[in-house]
Amino acid sequence: MSQTTTVAEPIAARDAAADTMMALVYGGAGKRAWQSMPRPLIREPGDAVIRITTSTICGTDLHIMKGDVPTVTPGRILGHEGIGIIEAVGAQVSTFAVGDKVLISCISACGRCDACRKAMYSHCRSGGWILGNTIDGTQAEYVRTPHAETSLYHLSADADEDALVMLSDILPTGFECGVLNGKVEPGDTVAIVGAGPIGLAALLTAQFYSPAAILMVDVDANRLEVARQLGATTLINSADGTAVDQILAITNGGADVVIEAVGVPATFDICQSILAPGGRLANIGVHGKPVELHLEKLWDRNVSITTRLVDTAAIPMLLKLVQSGKLKPGQLVTHRFPLSDVMKAYDTFGNAAKERALKVVLSNRE
Numbered sequence: 001m002s003q004t005t006t007v008a009e010p011i012a013a014r015d016a017a018a019d020t021m022m023a024l025v026y027g028g029a030g031k032r033a034w035q036s037m038p039r040p041l042i043r044e045p046g047d048a049v050i051r052i053t054t055s056t057i058c059g060t061d062l063h064i065m066k067g068d069v070p071t072v073t074p075g076r077i078l079g080h081e082g083i084g085i086i087e088a089v090g091a092q093v094s095t096f097a098v099g100d101k102v103l104i105s106c107i108s109a110c111g112r113c114d115a116c117r118k119a120m121y122s123h124c125r126s127g128g129w130i131l132g133n134t135i136d137g138t139q140a141e142y143v144r145t146p147h148a149e150t151s152l153y154h155l156s157a158d159a160d161e162d163a164l165v166m167l168s169d170i171l172p173t174g175f176e177c178g179v180l181n182g183k184v185e186p187g188d189t190v191a192i193v194g195a196g197p198i199g200l201a202a203l204l205t206a207q208f209y210s211p212a213a214i215l216m217v218d219v220d221a222n223r224l225e226v227a228r229q230l231g232a233t234t235l236i237n238s239a240d241g242t243a244v245d246q247i248l249a250i251t252n253g254g255a256d257v258v259i260e261a262v263g264v265p266a267t268f269d270i271c272q273s274i275l276a277p278g279g280r281l282a283n284i285g286v287h288g289k290p291v292e293l294h295l296e297k298l299w300d301r302n303v304s305i306t307t308r309l310v311d312t313a314a315i316p317m318l319l320k321l322v323q324s325g326k327l328k329p330g331q332l333v334t335h336r337f338p339l340s341d342v343m344k345a346y347d348t349f350g351n352a353a354k355e356r357a358l359k360v361v362l363s364n365r366e
């Protein structure tokens with residue numbers, strides 16, 4: 001697949017091509033292009049079509065670009081985070097109307113199946129994580145969102161889109177898979193391994209529960225410094241292999257809650273080695289390789305280990321906290337690009353350590 005030009009077309013040509021749009025299209029491992037694609041239309045009565053005003057790139061999109069996510073096939077428009085204006089709705093959609101500004105959850109949920117009735121939207125029988133995975137996603141001028149009534153959220157016309165787009169995925173992920181599953185309580189010692197956007201989202205939301213200490217572990221000194229500014233009390237650079245000994249010494253025997261926010265065997269190993277008796281290990285990372293579970297050391301430690309795909313059930317609560325100013329996810333935005341520069345944005349986000357990048361915002365606002 002070749003990279004298409006982004007030179008602006010003459011107005012007349014654009015009018016003639018009103019049924020097309022520009023989008024970031026996956027072309028197989030290592031290949032992507034900003035190219036013309038058919039504009040999405042309503043297919044099911046529960047659908048909405050949204051004109052994207054803000055989107056962003058996720059660490060999971062980088063996994064896809066490496067070819068690690070086989071459900072994503074060449075020709076797919078990527079992206080599962082976004083905000084936009086409703087352009088059209090299907091016959092069954094009554095709570096959203098054309099012209100409404102909405103936040104798009106990375107999880108599409110029918111609200112009716114057995115998984116949805118348990119609030120486990122990530123495992124919806126006809127949804128879950130499908131946007132930018134098995135159906136076309138949000139790194140485009142327009143997107144079709146299934147199950148619109150139970151997957152979109154109203155925003156005010158003057159909403160802070162750069163901050164709120166963090167609620168499509170990373171804030172609910174850090175909170176639900178890390179903080180809620182880890183059962184953070186007042187006075188706890190919390191260790192978060194991985195200071196990427198997800199680990200930092202767990203850091204921001206763990207503070208709802210007043211832990212006594214939050215240790216942040218990473219190999220990137222810049223990200224650790226950001227963690228300090230966002231509330232981490234101790235920074236551990238794990239590059240020299242002494243992280244476990246340091247943490248056991250600082251915590252006098254381990255952390256009450258350990259959050260894994262990387263997704264490789266080395267970091268899972270750190271996590272299982274720093275659990276206090278009674279500790280909770282909440283895994284967030286997407287793992288592509290098996291890990292070694294040291295039950296011979298853990299069997300008598302009264303610990304629990306949890307895994308979770310984000311459900312985004314916490315979005316309404318997080319929206320209230322952002323709107324009240326108590327939660328400021330805009331702090332995670334380091335770079336801004338016009339949506340049409342998404343190719344450059346991927347290069348920047350893909351070189352996060354060198355570019356000092358956390359979240360890159362793609363904006364398509366007039």
Ligand SMILES: NC(=O)c1ccc[n+]([C@@H]2O[C@H](COP(=O)([O-])OP(=O)(O)OC[C@H]3O[C@@H](n4cnc5c(N)ncnc54)[C@H](O)[C@@H]3O)[C@@H](O)[C@H]2O)c1
Pocket residue numbers: 058059060063169173177193194195196197198199217218219220223238261262263264266267283284285286287308309310352
């Ligand atoms: N469970 C879910 O629903 C869910 C949802 C979204 C993302 N994720 C996953 O969460 C993980 C984190 O996402 P992200 O966007 O923050 O990723 P990221 O790649 O931006 O951040 C990972 C961080 O881990 C650090 N790191 C790498 N190797 C390390 C090591 N050996 N020791 C210490 N630190 C190390 C990196 O320096 C980086 O700062 C990814 O695996 C992602 O796929 C899971």
Ligand SMILES: [Zn+2]
Pocket residue numbers: 058059060061080106169170
């Ligand atoms: Zn994501």
Ligand SMILES: [Zn+2]
Pocket residue numbers: 109110111112113114115116123124125126127
């Ligand atoms: Zn469902």
